[in-house]
Amino acid sequence: MGAVKDIPARAVPKRALDYAEPILPGMIPDESELTAGVTIVPGRSYGFFTDTTLCIGCKACEVACKEWNALPADDVGLKGTSYDNTGRLSANSWRHVAFVEKIGGDLDAGEGRGTERNTTTMPPFQSNWLMMSDVCKHCHNAPCLEACPTGSLFRTEFDTVVVQQDICNGCGYCVPACPFGVVDLNVADGKAHKCTLCYDRLKGGLEPACAKSCPTDSIQFGELPDLVERARERVDSLHERGATDAYLYGAPGSPGATGDLGHLNAFFLLTDRPETYGLPSAPTRASNRVAPALGTGLATMAGLTMVAVALFAANRRS
Amino acid sequence: MMQTRTVDGIITLAQESRFQLVSDQGIAKLFMLAHSAPIEPQDLPALVGSRARVTVTYDEPPDLIAAVVRDIRYADSETKGESRS
Structure with missing residues (x-):
């Protein structure tokens, strides 16, 4: 389910009724107009806005990503540190929903109970959860792309960063270059893998699988200027409602868009320090x-x- | 020591170096090409398009819900069977 907030209310149903049959003769042209309210045109800049305040940790995005990209499950089992069983982004996990548990009502905290930024006002033995669907940030100045000696990593016509598997020689220079720990080598095929922002789907006019599957619209896909505007409005709205700790990470001019990275095409709305979510507070370019x-x-x-x-x-x- | 197995079937979808093969018994399984496999990711779409029967030799790492392809060839028309160790 994608974002349709900016589309006139009657436009979507009218277009959707053109495809009301249960069995369609073929693909819906420009399907992203129906699911995300955006037409995918080469030459424009696309990305994700992930609103962590809406994430419920269902992992539908992880599953949709693995289904579409035929990515296998790996390292299966509980990690012992969280209810999360994916652990981190890897060569086989291009979406990872982080489960961050904030323990509240610390019995040993005494007078400081609930006053620390990382604790909550929840009763003892209850907790708050921060959930965030992490993904490749498709940086404006992508360090992985700069480090690639073969030209395997390239910027697409949709302003995203993709690894060409037929060119990658598995040197692994892109792995330490990424300030977010996104790119990973697969030990089976010896090549670098990461999110392609569903390059093949974009070419077919489809919204990326993760954003389409998100039931709460925590992951929104769209043109970058529209997403940034939408995200800023969301932050203002949250501030007005008392959630004054909400801020953008990776949007132009915000934390995360540091160290000459420019901005991140996949940016986030957070309510705690970036490190709490496993994100660097000030990422930089390796170059x-x-x-x-x-x-x-x-x-x-x-x-x-x-x-x-x-x-x-x-x-x-x- | 991982056990090497063989299966015959048709490749129904491919993504990068990963593909799904439906065996002659109708069982779908996810595979990924090993770096030593005789074909490259760019060869897979042609195999999907042609729906050619292939024989895949693979092993299954313990920490992966997929099989790693060590060898892949056009299947002998006489050959049948899901798995031969």
Whole structure:
């Protein structure tokens, strides 16, 4: 189910009635107009707005992603740290719903009970849950793309970042370059894998599988300018209703859009520190560290050479 | 030591290096190409389109709900059967 908030109320039913038969003769042209209220046109910028205040942790997005992309389950079993059994984004899990439990009413906290930012005012032994469907951020200045020596990672006509499997040689440079820990190597095929923002579906005029399956519209797909506007309105609305800790992460000019990353095409509405959700507070481009690292290395080499020359000269004098 | 198995069937869908094969017994199973497999991801769409019967040799890692393809060839028309160890 996608977002249809910005579409005139009568437009969607009228178009939907064109496809009222239970068995359709073929694909619905520009189906995303019906499911997400957006027409997918090459050359425009698309992304996700994930509103974590709406996520109920159903993991429909994870399942839809695995179904569409034929991704297998791996490392099956409870992690022991959460009710989550996926654990993290990986080569086989391109969506991951994080379950963050905030324990409230800490019996040992004494006077500080419920006053800490990470605790809640819930009664003892009850808890609050933060849930967030994490995904590749499809960064504006994508460090993985910059690190790829083969050109396997490329920017698509929809302003998303995709790994071309026939070109990837499995060097793995993209893995440490990603500040979010998204890209992963598959040990079976030796290649890098990550979310493609359903590149094949976008080419067919379909909304990405995760956004389409989200029952609460926590994951919204659309054109980036529209999503940013919608997200800012949502933050304002939450602030008006008393949820003053709501803020955007990864939208232009907000936390997460730091370190020359530009902005994130998949951005989030959070209500706690980014680290609580497993996101870096100030992600950076790996390429920004090349010059300082090279300079430091050269300076170290020069210093060691000077010490060696001095020792050698002192030895010769003695 | 993982046991290597063989199955004959038709590839019904492919995504990158992953594909679903429906065996002659009608059982669908998810596979992914090993880096040592004789074909590449770009070869899979042609196999889906042609609906050719293939023989897949695979093993099943313990931490993965899918099989890893070690070898894949056009199936001998005489060959039948789900699994031969």
